[in-house]
Amino acid sequence: MERRxxxxxxxxxxxxxxxxxxxxTLIDPKKVLAANPDIQWAFLVDTNKCVGCGFCVKxxxxxxxxxxxxxxxxxxxxxxxxxxxxxxxxxxxxxxLYGYIDSRIDLGRGEFKEIDPKNVxxxxxxxxxxxxxxxxxxxxxxxxxATYKTDDGVVLVDRSWCIGCGYCIMACPYGARFFHPIAxxxxxxxxxxxxxxxGLDSACVNACPFGARKMGNIHDPEDPITKIIMNExxxxxxxxxxxxxxAFYIGLAQEVR
Amino acid sequence: MKSHVWRPLYVVIxxxxxxxxxxxxxxxxDFGSGKRGFMYSYHRKSNEMEWKNQPAKYxxxxxxxxxxxxxxxxxxxxxxxxxxxxxxxxxxDCHGPVMNHPENPEKLTIDRSRELCLRCHTxxxxxxxxxxxxxxxxxxxxxxxVECVKCHNPHNPSMEGMK
Amino acid sequence: MVxxxxxxxxxxxxxxWTIKELFTLPNEYIYWSIQIVMYPFMTGLVAGAxxxxxxxxxxxxxxxxxxxxxxxxxxxxLLPVAMMPxxxxxxxxFRGIHVLMTPHFTSxxxxxxxxxxxxxxxxxxxxxxxxxxxxxxxxxxxMAMENRSMIDNGxxxxxxxxxxxxxxxxxxxxxxxxKACTIMAGIGIPVACFLHGYAGFIFGSxxxxxxxxxxxxxxxxxxSAVVSGVALCILTYVIVQEIRKYMARSKMARWATDTDxxxxxxxEATKHTEVMISSNYLLYFMIAAMTLEILDLIFxxxxxxxxxxxxxxxxxxxxxxxxxxxxYGIGNVLPFIMMSLPGRTVRRxxxxxxxxxxxxxxxxxxxxxxxxxxSLSFSGFMDYHLPIIPHDLETFKEGLFGALTVIATPFVLxxxxxxxxxxxxxxxxxx
Numbered sequence: 126m127e128r129r130x131x132x133x134x135x136x137x138x139x140x141x142x143x144x145x146x147x148x149x150t151l152i153d154p155k156k157v158l159a160a161n162p163d164i165q166w167a168f169l170v171d172t173n174k175c176v177g178c179g180f181c182v183k184x185x186x187x188x189x190x191x192x193x194x195x196x197x198x199x200x201x202x203x204x205x206x207x208x209x210x211x212x213x214x215x216x217x218x219x220x221x222l223y224g225y226i227d228s229r230i231d232l233g234r235g236e237f238k239e240i241d242p243k244n245v246x247x248x249x250x251x252x253x254x255x256x257x258x259x260x261x262x263x264x265x266x267x268x269x270x271a272t273y274k275t276d277d278g279v280v281l282v283d284r285s286w287c288i289g290c291g292y293c294i295m296a297c298p299y300g301a302r303f304f305h306p307i308a309x310x311x312x313x314x315x316x317x318x319x320x321x322x323x324g325l326d327s328a329c330v331n332a333c334p335f336g337a338r339k340m341g342n343i344h345d346p347e348d349p350i351t352k353i354i355m356n357e358x359x360x361x362x363x364x365x366x367x368x369x370x371x372a373f374y375i376g377l378a379q380e381v382r
Numbered sequence: 383m384k385s386h387v388w389r390p391l392y393v394v395i396x397x398x399x400x401x402x403x404x405x406x407x408x409x410x411x412d413f414g415s416g417k418r419g420f421m422y423s424y425h426r427k428s429n430e431m432e433w434k435n436q437p438a439k440y441x442x443x444x445x446x447x448x449x450x451x452x453x454x455x456x457x458x459x460x461x462x463x464x465x466x467x468x469x470x471x472x473x474x475d476c477h478g479p480v481m482n483h484p485e486n487p488e489k490l491t492i493d494r495s496r497e498l499c500l501r502c503h504t505x506x507x508x509x510x511x512x513x514x515x516x517x518x519x520x521x522x523x524x525x526x527x528v529e530c531v532k533c534h535n536p537h538n539p540s541m542e543g544m545k
Numbered sequence: 546m547v548x549x550x551x552x553x554x555x556x557x558x559x560x561x562w563t564i565k566e567l568f569t570l571p572n573e574y575i576y577w578s579i580q581i582v583m584y585p586f587m588t589g590l591v592a593g594a595x596x597x598x599x600x601x602x603x604x605x606x607x608x609x610x611x612x613x614x615x616x617x618x619x620x621x622x623l624l625p626v627a628m629m630p631x632x633x634x635x636x637x638x639f640r641g642i643h644v645l646m647t648p649h650f651t652s653x654x655x656x657x658x659x660x661x662x663x664x665x666x667x668x669x670x671x672x673x674x675x676x677x678x679x680x681x682x683x684x685x686x687x688m689a690m691e692n693r694s695m696i697d698n699g700x701x702x703x704x705x706x707x708x709x710x711x712x713x714x715x716x717x718x719x720x721x722x723x724k725a726c727t728i729m730a731g732i733g734i735p736v737a738c739f740l741h742g743y744a745g746f747i748f749g750s751x752x753x754x755x756x757x758x759x760x761x762x763x764x765x766x767x768x769s770a771v772v773s774g775v776a777l778c779i780l781t782y783v784i785v786q787e788i789r790k791y792m793a794r795s796k797m798a799r800w801a802t803d804t805d806x807x808x809x810x811x812x813e814a815t816k817h818t819e820v821m822i823s824s825n826y827l828l829y830f831m832i833a834a835m836t837l838e839i840l841d842l843i844f845x846x847x848x849x850x851x852x853x854x855x856x857x858x859x860x861x862x863x864x865x866x867x868x869x870x871x872x873y874g875i876g877n878v879l880p881f882i883m884m885s886l887p888g889r890t891v892r893r894x895x896x897x898x899x900x901x902x903x904x905x906x907x908x909x910x911x912x913x914x915x916x917x918x919x920s921l922s923f924s925g926f927m928d929y930h931l932p933i934i935p936h937d938l939e940t941f942k943e944g945l946f947g948a949l950t951v952i953a954t955p956f957v958l959x960x961x962x963x964x965x966x967x968x969x970x971x972x973x974x975x976x
Contacts, residue, residue: 192555194555195555195556195557196557196560196571197557197571197572198571198572201570201571201572203568213924214568215567215568215922215924215925216568217568217570217571219571220571232566232567233564233565233566233567233568233569233925234564234565234566253570262752262753265651265652266651266652266653266654266750266751267649267652268643268644268648268649268652268654268655268657269640269643269644269646269647269648269649269655270647270649271643286640286643286647287636287637287640288635288636288637288638288640288641288643288644289635289636289637289640290631290634290635290636290654291576291577291634291636292652292653292654292747294572294576295576295577295751295753295754296751296752296753297753298752298753298921299570299921300570300571300572300573300920300921300922301572302572303557303558303572303574304557304558304559304576304636306555306556306557306558309558309636309637310636310637366752366753367752382921382922382923382924
């Protein structure tokens with residue numbers, strides 16, 4: 126072996142060995158957090174716990190000044206009913222602002238369908254809200270930089286800069302965005318950013334009596350919500366779009382889109 | 383560049399310069415990219431503070447249930463009322479957002495409507511849902527037109543608590 | 546305050562013309578309505594008109610000389626109108642300037658301001674180069690005039706400004722104009738295609754929309770843009786020539802009384818050749834556009850990905866009339882047959898052009914509205930009802946009358962632009 130080659134290999138070995146060493150030091154979560162002390166908000170929905178009371182929608186609309194009469198909402202609850210003869214019904218009347226006080230399914234166009242209780246197979250409720258994606262398609266397409274992702278992981282809209290073109294509404298695969306009927310700009314769930322920064326839970330998390338909605342800092346390994354997300358089987362909505370949603374769901378059915 | 387055919391270009395350059403000058407004065411100084419880079423976080427930085435400074439309407443519960451907050455003044459009442467089944471329901475769901483209630487006690491808007499109770503207590507035949515565990519009635523046949531609170535005590539909803 | 550807001554009956558944007566069926570997400574409405582149909586339609590016309598004019602300027606197809614000059618001026622009149630539907634559709638139209646102030650280049654829309662203005666500058670430059678001699682001569686003529694009226698003074702100042710101080714109209718200088726013009730037209734074609742191709746990209750890159758998302762979208766848009774632009778130029782050209790024929794016969798206009806003015810027969814002859822040749826190009830581009838559209842449809846049907854179930858229902862059932870009868874049948878196949886059958890006449894071509902324009906409009910409609918006709922949840926549908934009688938500003942802007950305003954504007958503009966930049970000139974003043 127020539128000297129030059131020997132030296133080369135030595136360098137390779139040293140370089141190679143140093144990688145796992147550095148990896149070990151990096152993996153320690155506390156050190157990661159100390160070096161990177163930022164917050165990364167994530168949402169956790171336990172669909173098993175949701176009963177469709179709609180208190181979350183009511184609280185959200187009240188907290189964030191979205192008129193009750195306007196048929197748009199930052200968060201909503203969907204009802205899924207499967208019949209034993211293999212039919213699927215979904216609805217979300219008034220975004221479930223007043224909960225589900227009717228056993229009939231809202232088919233739109235003012236039509237309702239009563240399902241024979243004996244024919245009901247599985248049925249459940251799914252709360253939805255902005256997923257505050259890691260790679261949000263909506264902020265990518267804003268032509269003027271009026272919607273953006275904050276450093277702590279929340280997607281916000283700058284109401285004084287939005288031109289109201291609606292491109293972000295089109296780009297969102299989750300239907301989380303809409304035009305605010307009074308502000309005349311795009312509006313969306315902010316995870317109640319004003320509450321988070323005051324150390325409060327978001328209005329919907331606060332209002333849920335059953336603990337179906339929770340929020341946590343996914344960069345904090347001691348956070349109970351982070352522990353659930355890390356240790357249990359959770360899913361996200363529509364991962365095929367590559368948006369990397371930060372709202373995680375327990376008990377997701379594949380028909381929930 | 384002596385040729386006259388370049389003149390439209392001078393006009394264009396003048397227009398661009400005018401536009402850039404206008405832009406210099408028009409665009410807020412704090413416009414820029416955040417940690418997520420140009421693609422995801424190109425924005426006016428002061429907007430973050432504008433959102434943060436929005437006043438909160440619902441209570442200062444923090445990570446605890448808001449019962450604690452209400453207990454500060456209504457301690458004994460809250461303690462009794464949260465022992466029963468409805469103890470899981472935050473006070474504000476029915477009593478309205480606390481906003482400036484401590485300073486101005488009149489402000490609270492309490493929802494005693496039938497529809498509020500029906501949110502959970504409408505009977506839906508969904509055996510696979512948690513909803514099934516909540517006692518439910520058929521709103522079309524169960525004492526129609528009467529407010530639930532006429533007979534039921536929302537703070538002690540068991541049958542013994544009936545008024 | 547919360548209560549006050551809650552009391553108001555409130556219609557959110559999009560609710561007035563959207564009818565929802567089965568399960569749609571609460572925030573889903575047809576947010577992009579008729580004005581966004583108009584937007585690619587109008588930009589398409591701009592791009593197409595410019596491409597037609599370039600056929601003469603770049604490729605030197607001499608026979609197209611007259612229609613080329615006409616299309617150039619007409620595409621200048623169409624330019625501001627490409628922007629109009631966007632402004633009418635914005636919820637905050639006065640902030641439209643933000644696109645130029647803080648362009649966010651990862652967005653397909655952000656380039657609009659820049660590409661649009663670049664393109665406008667190119668068209669304006671080309672017009673300046675073509676008409677400089679005319680500007681100089683007119684300005685000199687007005688300056689030589691004694692006791693000018695107020696109007697003449699105003700015209701003189703405008704023409705003086707339009708010369709940009711380049712008064713040299715010696716044959717060498719005009720030859721320079723000619724060369725520069727060819728170069729500008731050469732640059733113009735890719736920019737025109739980009740302007741419109743990226744209108745296609747705006748739709749094609751929306752990954753959330755199953756109907757829009759295809760890389761073919763920009764190409765389809767460019768081809769149909771050229772088709773619609775050429776068709777509109779032929780149509781307008783025929784109409785304008787008819788008017789000129791009428792004027793030449795009855796000696797109505799000032800130019801018609803000149804001794805060397807073209808008579809009605811000469812006008813008819815030029816019209817015939819110009820229309821015949823341009824309609825050949827129309828046919829070529831129609832074949833390209835139709836092939837790509839059908840390819841897209843077949844590909845979707847063959848691959849049958851997750852979204853196909855709902856797309857099939859929209860394309861084959863709900864929108865069947867709009868797509869297969871109005872767009873492909875009346876808008877593509879019928880005019881294609883009309884133009885390719887032997888013994889083609891100007892009249893038949895003109896009728897075919899009207900149908901082609903309708904077909905391209907329906908294509909835009911079926912893409913823009915059809916793309917929003919189904920829910921993101923794939924389990925519901927949304928029906929679009931064009932507001933006809935406006936009852937507030939929004940239903941005017943995004944209703945029938947808003948669309949008609951947009952359609953009418955280029956013709957009004959053309960009338961005024963024509964006062965200073967006459968689309969029809971005798972040979973000596975231009976090239």
